[in-house]
Every structure is written in structure tokens, then in C-alpha cells.
Amino acid sequence: MNRSKIQEYIDKREAQRESIYHAVVQDQTHFTLNGHRYELVANYRDGFDADAFADRFSMVLAKYDYIVGDWGYNQLRLRGFYAAQRSHVNGERKINNLEDYLFEACNFGCPYFVVHNLAVKEPRQHHHHHSRRRNKRKRGNAAIKTRVDKLTQPPVAQRHHQEVKTVRHGRHRRFLMRQRQSKGAEK
Template identity: 55%
Template sequence: MNRAKIQDYIDQREEQRSLIYHVEKSDKVHFTVNGHPYELVKEYRNGFDAEKFAERFSSVLSKYDYIVGDWGYDQLRLKGFYDSDNPLFEPDQSVETIEDYLFEYCNFGCAYFIIHNNDICIPRQHSHRQRNSKKRTTPIIHERRRKIKQANVRQRHNQQAERVKNGHHQKFVMHQRKKRS
């Protein structure tokens, strides 16, 4: 694949993304992305461009409290950060680490902006095995049981397995085998 063909694919993708997300400005600091409210907290060296932001935006970013956008080599990079009261809070993506991120991972003196998310959308946790159609409010947690140290199956001459049915579920229970007299 040559560079011209790759650039054509990049241009097509940017055009598709620009049609997906629409930015509407209310005033100089407040705007919405597809009806979702945001507020421009800080802008350094005119780093915020609404059209470029719409091209790079993804719905995954709506779960973060703050979004930092920085420019490097004419490319906009977006990174999300959590507030300490967010249930998805992680210390390495805390609001307090934004300044460290700008110093360590961004080009020196690059234009950047910080956006506050006014309406955080926390994603639902989906279960791969939902048997009923009711929505679950808590995620399903599967615990692993510790294996009991038992002798090898062939060496268990004094035990007997019994199958117990409970509706559609079944389990096996081990019993001591009765001694023959």
C-alpha cells in the first residue's frame, strides 16, 4: 500500500467521524457534543478547535470527568481523567495527575485544552450469561472456589458420589461409603 492510498483512507475516516459527532457552542466556554454538555476549563495557546475535537471525539470519553486535548505534529490527542468521587476512579488517571501528564507525555510548549464533563455517563456492565430478561443492578461476580486437597479419584475407595437435582440445576455431593459388614 502506498502513502497516497493510506492518506485517502485517513481522509475518508476523518470525514465519517466528523459526520457522527456535532459540536454546538452555547457561549465561549460551554458547548455540547451531540447534546452532552461540556465546559472548557483551560485553553493554552488557542488549543481548542471545535471541529477537530468533533473529529477525534469518541463516546468512550463521556465516562471521564475531565478530558485533556493536546496537539503534537498537527495531531489532536485526547485523554480522560477521573475525579475522586467518580465510581470508576483510578489513582493513575486522577485529576491531580493532569499536570504530570502535560509535562511528561506532551510536547514541550504544545497547545492544549482541558474540558470538564458536566454530565458523566458511566457505562453499564454487561453480563455474558444473562438468563432472564430483567436488568441487573449489580454486576455478576463469579468466585473461584478453592480446591479441597483430596486423594486422586482412583484412590478414593471410601467415597461415593450422589447426583442431586434442584430444578434445572444439578450438583454432585460426595458421601462416605457405608462399610460392608
């Protein structure tokens, strides 16, 4: 693909996206994006632009409590963060690590903004996945049952009916467990 075709494709995609998301500014700090409410909580170096935010927005970001936008080389980058009190999220994706993100991932001194999502849309749980797992458990999975049986056996030192040997294959070792033969079977 040559540059003109690539630019033509980019322009076409931008024209399609313009009709998807519309930002309506209500006051200095509040706006809606397709009826979804947001609040501007930080605007460093006037980094916030409602139209640019709408152009770059994706529905994936609706699940985050905060959305951070930073500018580099005239491009807006958006990244979602969760509230600090969320327990199911690892530390780097929480808003209290914003300074680390700005220092490590953004251009030094770049304009940025932080938007608070006032109506977080939690992702739907796909019930068919859960029911498939549940059905698999009901049918029984021999590999899983065998693994569970192995885990519930007593420690090797307490197993009087088994013997353990180390078998070498070149540099590799493996352990071999066998049933001990009873004394009556040896004769």
C-alpha cells in the same frame, strides 16, 4: 499499500467521522457535542478548537469526568481523566495528576485544553457476565472448592496427621505433603 492509497483511506475515514459528531458552541466556556454538555475549564495557548475536538472525539471518552486535549505536530490527542474524588480509579488517571501528564507525555509548552464532562455516561454493566459467574458458583467448580479447602486447613505446624518433605529435582525444589500412616498400620 502505497502512500496514495493510505491517504485516500484516511480521507475517507475523516469524511465518515465528520457526520458522526457535531459540536455546538453556546458561549465562551460551554458547548454540546451531539447534545451532550461540556464545559471548557482550561484553554492554554488557545488550544481548544470545537471542530477538531468533535473530529477526534470517541464515545469511550464519555465515561470520563474530564477530557484533556493536547496538540503535537498539528495533531490533537485526547485523553480522559476522572474526578479527584473517585475512589475506584488509580491515581494517574485522576485530574489532580494533570500536571504530571502534561510534563511527561506532552510536548513542552504545547497548546492544550481541559474540558469538564457535565453529564458523565457510566459504562453499562454487562449483566450476562455477572449471571454467568453466579451460575458457575451455583454449579460448583471443583478446582475452586479444592483451593478453598486448602486455604482453610490449619498451618502446617499444627497438622499432626501430615508430613512434609522437600523433594529436589536438579535446581528446583518442591514440597510434598502426605498423610502420615498411623502407628497401627505400620505393623
